[in-house]
Amino acid sequence: MPSASVKDGRLDGFLSAEKRSERLNRWLDESSPPANSVTLNQRKIFILPTRQGVYFALLVCAMVIAGINYQNSMVFALAFLLLSLFMVGILHTYRNLSGLTLVAGTARPTFAGDDAEFTVVLKRLGSRTYESLQIGWNAEMLATADLIENEECRARSFISATKRGRLNPGRLLIQTFYPLGLFRAWSWVDLDMSTIVYPRPIAGGEIQSSSATSEEEGELVLRDGAEDFYGLREYQPGDSIRHIAWKAYARSDKLMTKQYAAYADKRVWLDWEQFAGIDVEYRLSHICHWVLALNSTNDEYGLRLPGVEIQPGRGDSHRDGVLKALALFEVD
């Protein structure tokens, strides 16, 4: 995978979003509006010589001067061949981006402080092939892709998520130096992708188990470690041998597993007020930590934030909902 050395020695203007001027951004927004699928064309592709390209041009100049001073036709011819190669190189570098289609892929949520993974699908139409494409939001971490035999490929790119909330990676950089490295063709594409960044989980704070342990309020939960016999079900591979109902087997020739159950005694409310006196972000981070902790022990929990209340539940989709509520709390 390319590292910083890939961009070593190139002209890196326009590379980072911060460096792009307001005017350029406005122009980009007009010429290349956000869309889930973008095909690169002459309105979107920039091309400039790299530092190597400048050196190459200087080499050609030196050769022409040598040709003049030595009055040597073959020196001229070689200098002109390289100059022409330089010009043809522009076309080939441009060709290595134009017509390429970028489609927004998946964007996985992440926790603040981690990297968010975005996937972009590169597609080619027709017989034209593309080589050595570099793609990513972060100029230091560009993914490399070829589209030679394959019609499409996926490029994964990571963005460090520093803040909770909605992460919009902004314009995606796609660039290429192929074939000669003398030119850099690039484009800034807004694929309208975004993802959620959850608060950074930080251990801390206490949660009070809610006192709802009575049978009326509690919910019956089937669990291996519980003590109360609940019923029988058909044996499934993987069931513990200790739980096989041997008596029932003797009666019916059928392997049955004993099921035990307990009443959930931990219907936890993760309440904003429980973390009073702490900075907002820390509160959210602590709540986030508890969400993960409770989810891993498969406990039931609900969330109460100012203006947000999520009824207790469990499972991954419940967790994601809760985390999303935490992520977007007072963000929009």
Next chain:
Amino acid sequence: MYQIPRNALVLMLIAQALVILPHIMRLPLWITLLCAACTIWRVMVFRGRWSYPNKWIKAFFVFGGFLGVGFGYGTLLGLEPWIGILIVAFVLKLLEMHQQRDAYTVVILAYFVALTGFLFEQSIPYTLYIYVCVTLVTAALVGINQTMFNVTPRKTIRKASVMLLQAIPLMLVLFVLFPRIAPLWTVPLPTNVARTGVSYSMSPGNIAELVQSDELAFRATFEGDIPAYSDLYWRGLVLSYFDGDNQSWNQERPGLYGRTLRGSEGVTEWSDAMEYIGDPVSYSIIMEPTNRNWLFSLTLPKPTDLKRVGLVRDFRFYSFREIGTRFRYELTSYLDFRTDRNLSDFWRYRYTLIPKNDNPETKKLATAIRAGSDSPAEFLANVLRLYADDYVYTLRPPIVEGHTIDEFLFESKRGFCEHFAGSFVYLMRAGGVPARVVVGYQGGEFNRRGSYVAVHQFDAHAWAEVWFENDGWVRVDPTSIVAPERITSGLESAVFGEDTFLADIGLSLMKFRSTLWITELRLQIGAINHYWDAWVVGYTPSVQMSLLRQYFGDVDQTTIGMILVGTFFGILMITAAFLLLKRSHRKLAPVDQEYLRFCRILEGEKLERFLGEGPLDYATRAGEQRPDLAPGIRAVTNAYIKANFIDDQPEEVEILRKAIRNMKVRLFA
């Protein structure tokens, strides 16, 4: 850590070796060994066996390399030491090629080293060789920019070749139209290597040695008819001083001649010494490098405006710069002329000067013949008659020592042109008649395919010029008395019986002059080389100007510049259109191909599908029109729709194929 792709590295090492190869003969042996060592080291680094040299070893190499070049060549000034340094830097760079930018440096140096070879040679095979090298260097450049997944150099080379081929039309435009201007500053030229050719000193035997070579001396293209063979006396230099110690004829001290003459100058102190008679002969000469200063011309040439070239007092051209590269010039000569009707006492003295104490027998003979002749003209005729008697023209003259002219005239009596010319001038001078030796070439091979005369080293010749009151200088060739064939048809027929023509050189196409097809082939190759030298290598500012005048009329530099820019970008646009607008041939999925085949079959039954008509609608319509085919059509359509939804499973395509086959069977049943 970045690693240069294997592909690029392999191409780079090969290209580097090939680019250096033509220089090897000019390089000291240790640089060649250094090249090999660096290449091996780099390969070992790539294989992970060795590591890069540390900075002390590198410093030692760099310091040692430059010192070595300095001591090896004795100087750091001049072209060869520069190229030595360039190549040393080029190979040492291999040992610190870590980063991508180092690889670029190597590529750029490789292009430059490839270029320097052209300063020494510009022949067609060499040019082709260099273009192969350039293709490989370009492939290495492409390789640097490819991903690691790409491991076949074939595709990389292909890409580079395609790009270079696309660059060639643009290159041709630039080559023809780019304004060729005069050198901006003087540059070190290739140092003189020993070249075969006539020398500024003539002693018995050295022309006989020179004519053993079949190398080309120059080619002359005439405007209009080519003069008779026996008129093709190419004057190179005039030897008018006899050195008794070495028994050799040498050039006059240059200071005595005064100023040289240029075409644009009007009358100077000696321009009236030349009288041109009759019709002029115009010709252009492409001269092979001699590393000497003299040019060859037919008598009597008009002064020329050629840069750094002047007409010397004895009517030959002198270039103030040594002819180190192939050189082209145009001249006009008058085969009928009169020069130096009057000769000053000083020059009469110089042209009759011979050492007092040598060749006494020759002097005695000359005095005797002169006494028996009434006039200088009769004296000349009597001396020539002497040669007609028992002298033999041979390519293997015996070595003469001591009083060489005495020995030749009275003992060996076997000689080559320099013996005859040298002894003849000596006799004339001994008889008090001003005379001088002229050295150059005589004759040449007429190439009908290229309509030029090729003059080779074996056409080298020496003859004499004798001065008469009122008539001026007259050419006298004593060889023509001994061996008239030499003057009318060349050396080979003159020494035919002797079997000595080019006897000392190995394989030469020249030796097979009697085999027709080899001669034809040789003339053909010669003609191609001639056009190459005249129009490609010899595409000088003046040639460019006359060519552009021919096609664009009287144009100035600005117009040419505009034509250049216009054509260049025009062709670039065409290339761009070719590259970018080329329609992409998207391959259809097999099911679609089969379905279209089905549509074509129905088309033959006058049931074509409308534009945009869906398969189901089409099937219904076609089925109504041809109830007999309806089941078949329905089967095919169903199979197609199913195959399309089941995502191109091979078995589904097979079902579709079968349905079409069944329908066809029904159709033609």
